[in-house]
Amino acid sequence: MIIFENVSKSFESYGKTVEAVKNVNLQMEEGKIHGIIGFSGAGKSTLVRMINLLERPTEGKVILGDTEITLLSEKNLREERKKIGMIFQQFNLFSSRNVYENVAYPLKHSKMKKKEIQDKVNYLLELVDLQDKSLAYPSQLSGGQKQRVAIARALAYDPKILLSDESTSALDPQTTKSILKLLKQLNEKLGITIVVITHEMQVVKEICDNVVVMENGEVVEQGDVFNVFANPVKQITKDFVDSTSNLSKIHELIEEKVSITKLKEGECILKFTYLERNASEALVSQISRRFNLDVNIIFGNIELIGEHPIGGLVSIVSGEAKNITEAIEYLRNKNVGVEVILDARVSA
Amino acid sequence: MQGFLLSLFPNVLSKLPDFYESINDTLIMVGWSGSISFILGLVLGIVLTVTKKGGILQNQALFQILDKIINFFRSIPFIILLASLIPLTRLISGTAIGVDGAIVPLVFGTVPFFSRQIESALAELDSGLIEAAQSMGSGPIEIIFRVYLKECIPGIARGTTITAISLIGLTAMAGAVGAGGLGDFAIRFGYQRNQIDVTYASVIVLVGMVSIIQIVGNTIVKKNSH
Numbered sequence: 001m002i003i004f005e006n007v008s009k010s011f012e013s014y015g016k017t018v019e020a021v022k023n024v025n026l027q028m029e030e031g032k033i034h035g036i037i038g039f040s041g042a043g044k045s046t047l048v049r050m051i052n053l054l055e056r057p058t059e060g061k062v063i064l065g066d067t068e069i070t071l072l073s074e075k076n077l078r079e080e081r082k083k084i085g086m087i088f089q090q091f092n093l094f095s096s097r098n099v100y101e102n103v104a105y106p107l108k109h110s111k112m113k114k115k116e117i118q119d120k121v122n123y124l125l126e127l128v129d130l131q132d133k134s135l136a137y138p139s140q141l142s143g144g145q146k147q148r149v150a151i152a153r154a155l156a157y158d159p160k161i162l163l164s165d166e167s168t169s170a171l172d173p174q175t176t177k178s179i180l181k182l183l184k185q186l187n188e189k190l191g192i193t194i195v196v197i198t199h200e201m202q203v204v205k206e207i208c209d210n211v212v213v214m215e216n217g218e219v220v221e222q223g224d225v226f227n228v229f230a231n232p233v234k235q236i237t238k239d240f241v242d243s244t245s246n247l248s249k250i251h252e253l254i255e256e257k258v259s260i261t262k263l264k265e266g267e268c269i270l271k272f273t274y275l276e277r278n279a280s281e282a283l284v285s286q287i288s289r290r291f292n293l294d295v296n297i298i299f300g301n302i303e304l305i306g307e308h309p310i311g312g313l314v315s316i317v318s319g320e321a322k323n324i325t326e327a328i329e330y331l332r333n334k335n336v337g338v339e340v341i342l343d344a345r346v347s348a
Numbered sequence: 349m350q351g352f353l354l355s356l357f358p359n360v361l362s363k364l365p366d367f368y369e370s371i372n373d374t375l376i377m378v379g380w381s382g383s384i385s386f387i388l389g390l391v392l393g394i395v396l397t398v399t400k401k402g403g404i405l406q407n408q409a410l411f412q413i414l415d416k417i418i419n420f421f422r423s424i425p426f427i428i429l430l431a432s433l434i435p436l437t438r439l440i441s442g443t444a445i446g447v448d449g450a451i452v453p454l455v456f457g458t459v460p461f462f463s464r465q466i467e468s469a470l471a472e473l474d475s476g477l478i479e480a481a482q483s484m485g486s487g488p489i490e491i492i493f494r495v496y497l498k499e500c501i502p503g504i505a506r507g508t509t510i511t512a513i514s515l516i517g518l519t520a521m522a523g524a525v526g527a528g529g530l531g532d533f534a535i536r537f538g539y540q541r542n543q544i545d546v547t548y549a550s551v552i553v554l555v556g557m558v559s560i561i562q563i564v565g566n567t568i569v570k571k572n573s574h
Contacts, residue, residue: 086483092474096498096499105481139574
């Protein structure tokens with residue numbers, strides 16, 4: 001368990017005090033993947049660097065398991081850091097060392113014998129699928145391969161926690177996917193707690209169990225990924241949800257008076273969204289049959305978070321006004337969010 | 349061959365033992381003051397780098413003092429340094445003349461320059477690597493030896509090459525305290541006695557030395573850049 005208690009961090013910059021992180025209280029469960037999302041300057045990197053104390057909080061406590069890490073001496077802190085792996089956006093590999101030597105870096109001068117180090121490095125390289133590259137230098141590797149080396153290096157001491165600072169932001173979408181998959185596998189296989197910093201919603205959706213949304217140094221929303229993204233409260237969370245969904249595009253279309261949005265009498269545009277993990281029922285056909293409605297889907301955006309679908313549909317519904325109203329009621333009772341976007345119902 | 353050389357370098361061949369001795373003197377001066385300066389300059393360059401603002405052992409007071417001392421010594425023309433250091437030289441080497449008397453001022457003339465070269469070589473290091481090393485539990489000493497010095501070998505080799513070559517230039521002035529060496533040899537005979545072939549011969553040997561240093565430096569840089 002990673003616990004932040006009233007943690008704040010301020011910097012002096014050009015004579016002004018900048019509060020990078022303000023009074024954060026957080027608990028991150030062991031064995032899960034936690035996402036910290038926010039725009040640049042939101043304080044995510046600072047927050048995560050306070051887990052291994054690359055940044056020291058100006059106030060508050062950081063507790064890992066039963067160790068209050070903020071109280072450790074320099075020497076003990078260095079030992080503790082070995083149990084916390086970290087990977088970076090720019091990979092930060094040693095260019096003068098080949099892949100093998102990079103991964104062996106943290107193990108040198110440890111109590112391990114040469115043979116043990118060799119076995120360990122080979123095991124780690126196998127884990128990240130790079131056995132055949134052990135003699136290559138970082139400059140000869142692609143971005144994805146570099147990040148794999150960095151992951152292997154970060155795992156050298158069998159850490160309990162892996163911190164990932166925008167580790168996929170410098171990679172193309174394909175490679176991003178493969179790195180995220182690897183992180184997920186490591187989490188499942190080794191039970192390692194992973195803290196992922198990102199500004200990309202996709203990353204959170206793909207692998208995280210929990211999410212922390214940050215804005216201006218504060219934690220504005222947190223919780224289970226599904227719950228946070230199915231019912232976003234703060235505007236910034238909504239923005240992030242919208243960033244990977246095209247459902248909000250309907251508003252633009254209406255503003256631009258695109259022909260599809262010109263409703264005939266008796267029609268209305270509705271937006272359905274999943275609020276709970278219940279998307280197994282065939283609700284669209286149900287309302288169409290039960291209330292004698294025509295449902296014409298114009299946008300859909302449904303993704304799986306874990307095994308639960310999230311997202312929704314924007315559709316034009318036509319039928320009798322009374323039936324539409326009843327259908328909306330019916331869906332709301334089934335815990336589907338219904339928003340009336342444009343209304344041309346005819347009241348009979 | 350002998351005749352051909354005699355026609356080209358009559359004055360050199362007439363004082364061949366002196367010529368060899370001056371080559372030897374240059375090598376001794378460059379070798380000793382170079383080695384001493386390398387170690388001192390490396391240490392000072394590292395201290396400057398780590399005590400700087402944002403460095404891994406930030407210490408503003410130490411940095412400022414060192415920075416000013418280095419600037420002070422760098423601003424003194426070498427020939428003046430040579431003369432003004434005589435009492436100190438006598439204290440350290442027991443004499444202020446000859447090759448032994450030249451080594452102390454040569455070190456003083458070289459170390460400040462070389463420590464700046466080291467400082468700028470180490471500044472090339474991506475700060476992300478230091479962060480990564482810290483995140484793996486490396487302490488300051490480990491970071492200095494395993495990250496700074498290891499990762500910056502190409503830059504250090506370049507700085508060393510430049511410094512060694514400029515050190516050869518400085519030894520020419522050491523003749524002012526009777527240290528001998530090729531530069532002094534060329535001035536005394538080639539310039540003052542107008543034996544132009546002596547100058548040519550000295551220059552040819554110096555070009556050879558500089559080329560060897562440059563080649564060795566380039567090889568080290570090449571071997572360590574990946």
